[in-house]
Amino acid sequence: MNKRVEPVYLEDKLQEIRADGHLKYRSKSLPTWCPGCGYFSMADGLTVALNRLGLDNRNVVTVSGIGCASRFPFFVNTYGFHTLHGRVLPVATGIKIGNDALTVIAVGGDGDAFAIGGGHIPHAARRNVDMTYLVFDNGIYGLTKGQTSPTSALGFKTSSTPYENGDAPLNPMMMLLSYGASWVGQAYAGKPHHLTDMITAAIAHKGFSFLRILSPCVTFDKTDNTYKNLSMMVRDLPDGHDGTDMMAAMALAMQDGHPALGVFFQAERPTLAEVMQTSIDRAQQASAT
Numbered sequence: 052m053n054k055r056v057e058p059v060y061l062e063d064k065l066q067e068i069r070a071d072g073h074l075k076y077r078s079k080s081l082p083t084w085c086p087g088c089g090y091f092s093m094a095d096g097l098t099v100a101l102n103r104l105g106l107d108n109r110n111v112v113t114v115s116g117i118g119c120a121s122r123f124p125f126f127v128n129t130y131g132f133h134t135l136h137g138r139v140l141p142v143a144t145g146i147k148i149g150n151d152a153l154t155v156i157a158v159g160g161d162g163d164a165f166a167i168g169g170g171h172i173p174h175a176a177r178r179n180v181d182m183t184y185l186v187f188d189n190g191i192y193g194l195t196k197g198q199t200s201p202t203s204a205l206g207f208k209t210s211s212t213p214y215e216n217g218d219a220p221l222n223p224m225m226m227l228l229s230y231g232a233s234w235v236g237q238a239y240a241g242k243p244h245h246l247t248d249m250i251t252a253a254i255a256h257k258g259f260s261f262l263r264i265l266s267p268c269v270t271f272d273k274t275d276n277t278y279k280n281l282s283m284m285v286r287d288l289p290d291g292h293d294g295t296d297m298m299a300a301m302a303l304a305m306q307d308g309h310p311a312l313g314v315f316f317q318a319e320r321p322t323l324a325e326v327m328q329t330s331i332d333r334a335q336q337a338s339a340t
């Protein structure tokens with residue numbers, strides 16, 4: 052016997068979305084990304100995550116560099132800072148040092164993060180600055196109309212590599228693990244519910260959390276990081292993966308051809324603010340004696 056399918060009324064759905072409360076984290080500016088761009092999942096994921104964590108949007112700062120990904124602060128209703136290309140982490144670190152009570156979310160693309168901004172990542176990670184870094188990795192420079200990036204695959208043809216990319220891609224997960232990030236995870240724009248859980252967990256972590264989000268650039272990449280290809284490539288974390296085991300996390304990171312989705316590694320250690328407070332206390336003790 053056929054089951055009766057209950058109708059869904061648009062007005063009811065709208066009421067449900069309004070009652071959920073996450074819309075207060077949306078800004079009045081609608082995203083300017085191309086229809087179908089993976090980045091829409093990130094905007095929704097972050098607003099739902101902020102709502103879940105019950106964070107007051109006046110205490111949240113979203114900071115970005117330059118690129119399509121870096122348009123992000125305009126589309127969320129938090130304080131925001133659209134900085135210079137590749138300079139998201141120094142600015143975000145400065146904000147955190149200025150007011151440790153703020154929740155700081157740094158955002159950027161793979162070019163912003165790993166090309167021009169690559170020199171800043173090890174230092175934010177090793178200092179364990181208490182912030183979340185969301186890297187939207189589409190393996191291409193989207194904003195400047197589709198050139199190869201440091202995460203583009205070998206053989207990828209773009210406007211800057213019309214005879215195929217000959218540069219080996221770097222491995223972001225391996226980099227962040229070896230830099231000492233205290234939380235390292237991976238998500239995929241095509242799995243928005245999992246992505247939202249991962250953004251929530253990354254923000255909840257005390258210390259430097261890095262989330263790489265695999266995402267298609269539907270306008271300039273018709274061959275490599277497409278939804279079809281990424282959906283076939285990604286996989287769940289292996290059963291029983293121990294997120295405190297660095298060697299296991301690195302072994303996962305080495306298998307970047309079949310990216311695993313989840314928390315690779317997490318550890319607790321003092322944050323930059325705590326380390327700085329210890330220095331301040333010691334200096335005060337020394338000057339009092």
Ligand SMILES: Cc1ncc(C[n+]2csc(CCOP(=O)(O)OP(=O)(O)O)c2C)c(N)n1
Nearest residue numbers: 117118119120136160161162163192193194
């Ligand atoms: C100092 C400087 N160099 C180069 C540029 C040009 N530029 C703007 S965005 C960008 C790359 C963006 O790629 P990515 O960070 O991957 O972001 P996406 O657009 O893919 O989201 C480049 C090279 C710039 N704005 N400033």
Ligand code: SF4
Nearest residue numbers: 085088119193268269
């Ligand atoms: S150019 Fe690519 S990355 Fe930029 S908004 Fe369009 S689809 Fe997204």
Ligand SMILES: [Mg+2]
Nearest residue numbers: 160161191192
């Ligand atoms: Mg990019």
